[in-house]
Amino acid sequence: MRIKICGITQPDQGYAITQLGATMLGFICVRASPRYVTSEQISRILEILPNSIQTIGVFANVSVEEIYQTVTETGLTGVQLHGDESPDFCDRLRQILPNIELIKALRIKSPATLIQAQNYFNHIDSLLLDAYHPQQLGGTGQRLDWQILKPFSPPCSWFLAGGLTPDNIGEALQQLKPDGIDLSSSLERSPGDKDLAKVNQLFQTISAFFSELKTH
Ligand SMILES: O=C(O)c1ccccc1N[C@@H]1O[C@H](COP(=O)(O)O)[C@@H](O)[C@H]1O
Numbered sequence: 001m002r003i004k005i006c007g008i009t010q011p012d013q014g015y016a017i018t019q020l021g022a023t024m025l026g027f028i029c030v031r032a033s034p035r036y037v038t039s040e041q042i043s044r045i046l047e048i049l050p051n052s053i054q055t056i057g058v059f060a061n062v063s064v065e066e067i068y069q070t071v072t073e074t075g076l077t078g079v080q081l082h083g084d085e086s087p088d089f090c091d092r093l094r095q096i097l098p099n100i101e102l103i104k105a106l107r108i109k110s111p112a113t114l115i116q117a118q119n120y121f122n123h124i125d126s127l128l129l130d131a132y133h134p135q136q137l138g139g140t141g142q143r144l145d146w147q148i149l150k151p152f153s154p155p156c157s158w159f160l161a162g163g164l165t166p167d168n169i170g171e172a173l174q175q176l177k178p179d180g181i182d183l184s185s186s187l188e189r190s191p192g193d194k195d196l197a198k199v200n201q202l203f204q205t206i207s208a209f210f211s212e213l214k215t216h
Contacts, residue, residue, distance in 0.1 A: 002180030131162035
């Protein structure tokens with residue numbers, strides 16, 4: 001399973017989180033976020049990461065050109081679109097950046113948003129399902145209604161996000177079978193400052209969950 005830890009702002013924390021088991025790190029390129037990082041900051045963090053780590057820039061409602069500039073300046077391996085980007089926007093981004101992983105985040109307000117997900121299947125690599133919040137785009141710690149996700153089985157890979165914590169991750173994985181998970185605010189002391197003890201607790205719980213699964 002892919003494990004993405006999002007909202008990395010500090011090189012030492014990013015590196016330590018990869019050593020604890022993260023397969024992907026996320027960098028918030030949304031200026032209004034308290035976790036916002038510039039291209040220079042991202043480049044400094046990427047320099048010290050193992051090559052195997054996927055690095056995802058999180059954008060919302062900006063131009064294809066702005067995303068292109070950030071990706072080419074930094075060497076990010078993927079882009080997460082967290083705003084109201086259309087399937088056509090995804091196609092235009094794919095054309096200009098053919099070799100990056102393209103992840104579309106959907107903020108799930110009701111089961112109807114899951115129907116909307118179908119419009120993206122042919123235009124992206126992965127979907128990411130986050131909780132809906134009326135004022136904030138992401139990093140809210142709001143949990144999704146897992147019940148409505150039970151029948152969700154898209155033809156592309158998908159990430160579960162939204163209010164996942166070291167305490168509820170076991171229950172989430174028992175109920176749902178995502179290809180990946182994405183966590184941010186529950187692993188922080190304050191926005192952008194990750195608490196490595198909490199990150200460690202997360203990986204211990206995930207590892208215990210999969211060991212238990214193997215023995216049954
Ligand atoms: O984290 C942010 O500040 C942020 C800002 C704008 C768009 C997305 C953002 N974060 C994304 O939010 C989800 C879930 O976060 P949490 O675990 O509920 O705190 C995650 O996908 C981040 O990429």
